[in-house]
Every structure is written in structure tokens, then in C-alpha cells.
Amino acid sequence: MVARTPSRKRRTRRTGARTGPVLLVATRKGAWILRGDRARRSWSPDGPHFLGQIIHHLVLDPRDGRTLLAAASTGHLGPTLFRSSTLGRTWTEARRPPAFPKAGDGGTGRSVDHTFWLTPGHPSEPGSWYAGTSPHGLFRSEDGGDSWEPVAGLDGSPRYREWMGGPQDGTPNGPKLHSVIVDPRDPAHLYLGMSSGGVHESTDAGASWRPLVDGMEVVEGFDRSNLAFHDPHCVRICPSRPDRLYQQNHCGIYRLDRPATRWKRIGRRMPKSVGDVGFPMVVHPRDADVAWVFPMDGTSVWPRTSPGGRPAAYTTRNGGRSWVRLDGGLPRRDAWWTVKRQAMAADGGEPVGLYVGTTQGEVWASRDEGRRFHCVARHLPEIYALEAGEPAA
Amino acid sequence: MKVLIPSPLRSYTGASEVDAEGDTLDAVLRDIDRRHPGLRFRMVDEQDRVRPHVRVFVDGEQVFDLGRRMGPGESVQIVQALSGG
Numbered sequence: 096m097v098a099r100t101p102s103r104k105r106r107t108r109r110t111g112a113r114t115g116p117v118l119l120v121a122t123r124k125g126a127w128i129l130r131g132d133r134a135r136r137s138w139s140p141d142g143p144h145f146l147g148q149i150i151h152h153l154v155l156d157p158r159d160g161r162t163l164l165a166a167a168s169t170g171h172l173g174p175t176l177f178r179s180s181t182l183g184r185t186w187t188e189a190r191r192p193p194a195f196p197k198a199g200d201g202g203t204g205r206s207v208d209h210t211f212w213l214t215p216g217h218p219s220e221p222g223s224w225y226a227g228t229s230p231h232g233l234f235r236s237e238d239g240g241d242s243w244e245p246v247a248g249l250d251g252s253p254r255y256r257e258w259m260g261g262p263q264d265g266t267p268n269g270p271k272l273h274s275v276i277v278d279p280r281d282p283a284h285l286y287l288g289m290s291s292g293g294v295h296e297s298t299d300a301g302a303s304w305r306p307l308v309d310g311m312e313v314v315e316g317f318d319r320s321n322l323a324f325h326d327p328h329c330v331r332i333c334p335s336r337p338d339r340l341y342q343q344n345h346c347g348i349y350r351l352d353r354p355a356t357r358w359k360r361i362g363r364r365m366p367k368s369v370g371d372v373g374f375p376m377v378v379h380p381r382d383a384d385v386a387w388v389f390p391m392d393g394t395s396v397w398p399r400t401s402p403g404g405r406p407a408a409y410t411t412r413n414g415g416r417s418w419v420r421l422d423g424g425l426p427r428r429d430a431w432w433t434v435k436r437q438a439m440a441a442d443g444g445e446p447v448g449l450y451v452g453t454t455q456g457e458v459w460a461s462r463d464e465g466r467r468f469h470c471v472a473r474h475l476p477e478i479y480a481l482e483a484g485e486p487a488a
Numbered sequence: 489m490k491v492l493i494p495s496p497l498r499s500y501t502g503a504s505e506v507d508a509e510g511d512t513l514d515a516v517l518r519d520i521d522r523r524h525p526g527l528r529f530r531m532v533d534e535q536d537r538v539r540p541h542v543r544v545f546v547d548g549e550q551v552f553d554l555g556r557r558m559g560p561g562e563s564v565q566i567v568q569a570l571s572g573g
Contacts (some may be wrong), residue, residue: 170541172497173529173533188526198535
């Protein structure tokens with residue numbers, strides 16, 4: 096592993112946190128924690144945690160800066176969740192991981208294959224978490240992730256069950272419920288995305304849901320009125336302007352400014368040779384006009400590689416009216432990796448630190464909002480998710 | 489009765505073989521889970537189906553029905569399926 100980025104004459108300002116950020120790297124074969132110094136120049140690897148287990152998401156609770164949740168499964172065993180209140184020094188398994196209700200006599204119930212997405216609850220609800228699963232399911236914990244219950248307004252809705260499809264629908268590794276978003280102004284206002292299922296909103300803490308797909312395109316030839324054909328890849332809310340959402344979709348990049356309900360495709364301004372297909376999307380913590388994507392090749396059979404073997408992030412600094420390529424420090428050619436939907440993150444520093452984890456097991460970090468990247472870890476397993484967090488001192 | 493534990497589940501038991509009691513296979517697995525919490529859900533899903541890559545044998549005979557009655561002197565073997573090479 097590489098633990099240090101090259102020195103630069105111009106020092107990067109501190110993040111403002113009491114300690115440096117941590118990068119939470121979830122991979123196909125375990126998890127690693129990269130602990131950064133305050134300048135975000137040096138990164139100390141801590142791991143592997145759960146070697147050999149598939150870690151789908153590893154998230155730090157921003158409400159206490161200490162609690163970690165890890166969503167785990169293995170090739171042979173069923174899913175579970177692990178919790179740490181010591182920033183990864185010790186782990187405890189959840190007493191009741193996310194699980195669907197038992198079917199009645201004669202019924203065929205669903206079973207959780209894996210938990211795919213973790214979202215800490217609202218700051219006014221300490222200990223609350225949401226989990227999105229494959230197949231599609233939304234779960235809530237009110238005890239710090241120890242026990243989980245289905246959010247009945249989604250799982251119990253026959254209409255939603257129809258849109259969710261079955262285990263064989265959706266993405267190759269199973270349909271994913273992802274992008275669970277809690278409005279920072281209102282704990283009852285939630286958004287979520289479902290691969291093959293669309294974007295949805297609840298204003299009553301999940302008791303009822305409604306689709307939010309106007310303006311979103313679907314694959315040519317399919318009926319966009321059928322929610323099952325909508326494939327959002329990643330939805331983000333802007334912390335500095337929570338009425339603004341960005342979305343990277345199977346069919347382009349979008350922005351939505353509430354209370355409007357129609358998404359605007361802002362990816363049309365991306366270079367035609369690159370296109371606006373990808374998985375991750377990241378927003379600036381303080382400027383709602385700034386966002387980043389990491390495009391992939393979505394042509395022909397969907398190679399899911401960096402277009403042309405030349406990886407790059409793209410940023411907009413004007414809400415999607417224009418895009419700028421950011422490939423400083425990244426391989427200039429013959430690099431066929433890409434970045435999964437949970438594997439790109441921003442920290443809260445000034446300037447913002449931007450991080451990507453690749454399918455080839457590398458972590459690339461930028462201290463200047465993507466202008467220049469440095470490889471800070473390599474030779475890890477395939478990276479499924481990467482989050483940046485600010486630990487308590 | 490004796491229950492053979494495969495390596496992926498030994499983080500729960502700390503041993504390759506454990507003791508458990510029950511008059512059905514389901515009762516045996518629930519007894520193991522009481523002694524080693526969390527183990528059962530890793531091998532049996534919420535619909536009480538043995539997970540796809542786990543196999544359960546009683547005295548060498550593969551069993552799919554968790555309701556199978558257990559007789560005196562029988563033993564249980566839990567193994568991970570040979571899947572994926």
C-alpha cells in the first residue's frame with residue numbers, strides 16, 4: 096500500500112477538524128480504514144477488517160464521530176452487520192440484521208441477500224440508521240444498528256413490490272435500494288433510489304411514498320411510465336441547499352430543484368466522446384452549484400470501464416451548465432478501471448478533498464477539489480465503497 | 489448431539505464441533521444460535537430456507553427439511569457448498 100502523497104510547495108489548508116479525516120474503504124474482500132493527517136497528505140492504513148468478507152458499505156456516524164457500521168456478507172453465508180463504537184478497534188455483530196418479514200403459510204417470502212447502503216439518521220434522532228438492501232428493501236434501526244425493522248410503508252405496499260421486481264430483475268448483482276437521503280431540515284422527509292425502480296420521496300418518515308421520476312429518461316424503446324425501467328445509480332442532496340438534488344442515472348446526469356418535481360438532464364453538456372453515463376456522484380458540502388461525477392463507458396455491451404481507458408472525474412461549478420475534466424495525476428492511458436456508485440466521496444475540508452476507490456483496488460485522493468489526484472493506496476481488493484468521515488478527537 | 493461447524497462459521501463457535509440439543513433439526517439449529525448468537529441467520533434465511541451455498545447433513549445424509557426429527561445418537565454436519573471452484 097502507498098501511505099503518503101508527494102510533498103508540495105503550496106500547503107493545503109487543514110480540514111478544520113480536530114483530527115484528520117478517515118477514508119472508509121469497503122472491498123470485495125474486507126475493509127480498510129485510511130487515517131489521514133490534518134493536512135490530508137499522509138494516510139495510515141488500518142486493516143484488513145473482516146478479511147475475506149464482502150463489505151458493501153462502511154459508514155461513520157457523523158453525529159458522534161466514533162460509531163462505524165459495516166454491511167457484510169460472504170460468498171457462502173448470509174448477510175449481517177457489524178458495529179464499532181471505537182472507530183474500528185473492536186466490532187460487535189448486530190443482534191438482528193435487516194431481514195424481511197416471514198411469509199405466511201403458502202407464501203413465498205423474500206430474503207435479504209445483502210445490505211447495500213447505510214445512511215445515518217437525522218441529527219435529532221441519535222442512534223437511528225437506514226439500510227437499503229438487495230433485493231430492494233428499506234430498513235430502520237433506532238438502537239445504533241443493533242436491530243433493524245422493515246419500513247413498512249415501502250415493503251408493505253403492493254404497488255411498490257410490483258415496481259421492485261424479483262431477485263432476477265435489476266442489476267447483475269441483484270437490484271439495489273440505495274441513496275437513502277434524510278433531509279437535514281426534516282427527519283420525516285426522505286428520498287431513496289432503486290435500481291430498476293426509480294427515485295421516491297416520503298414526507299411522513301416512510302409511512303407512504305411517491306415516485307419522483309418526471310424528466311428521467313429510460314433506455315430507448317422502453318416505457319418511461321413503468322417505474323421498473325427507471326434506473327437511478329446515485330442520488331445526492333446538497334447540504335448547503337437541501338432543495339437541490341443531483342442524480343447520476345443509467346441514462347444521464349440530472350438536477351432537481353424542489354419544490355419542482357421534474358428532473359433536468361444536465362449531462363447533455365458533457366463531452367460527446369465521454370457521455371454522461373456513470374455510477375457515482377458527489378456534491379460540494381458548502382456550494383450547491385458544485386458537483387462531481389466519474390464517467391464510465393456505457394456504450395454497446397456496457398464495458399463499465401473508464402471511457403477510452405483514460406479515467407477522469409468531471410466537475411460542474413455552475414449547477415450543470417458546463418463541465419470540466421479533472422484528470423491531473425490520474426493515468427493518462429491504458430487504465431481500464433472504473434468507480435462504483437458508492438466509491439467516490441468528498442470531505443468537509445477547505446478546499447474540499449475528493450476521493451475515489453477503483454475497481455482495481457486503488458484509492459486516489461485530491462486535496463484541491465479534483466484538480467490533482469495522488470494514489471494513496473493500491474493493491475487492495477476491488478473497492479465497492481469509499482466514504483470520507485471526520486472522527487471525533 | 490455433536491454438530492460439525494464449517495470454517496466460515498467458527499468465528500461464532502470458536503470450535504469445529506459443538507454440542508446442541510433438540511428433537512428436530514430446526515430445534516438443534518436454534519439451540520446452537522442460543523449458545524452462539526447470530527450463527528443461524530448466516531446459514532438459514534428469514535424464510536427458514538437453508539442458504540444456497542450451505543449444506544446440512546445428518547449422519548452423512550443431506551437434509552433439506554428443517555423439520556426433520558432427530559434421533560438419539562445422530563450427529564449434524566454443516567458444510568459450505570462446493571461452489572465457485
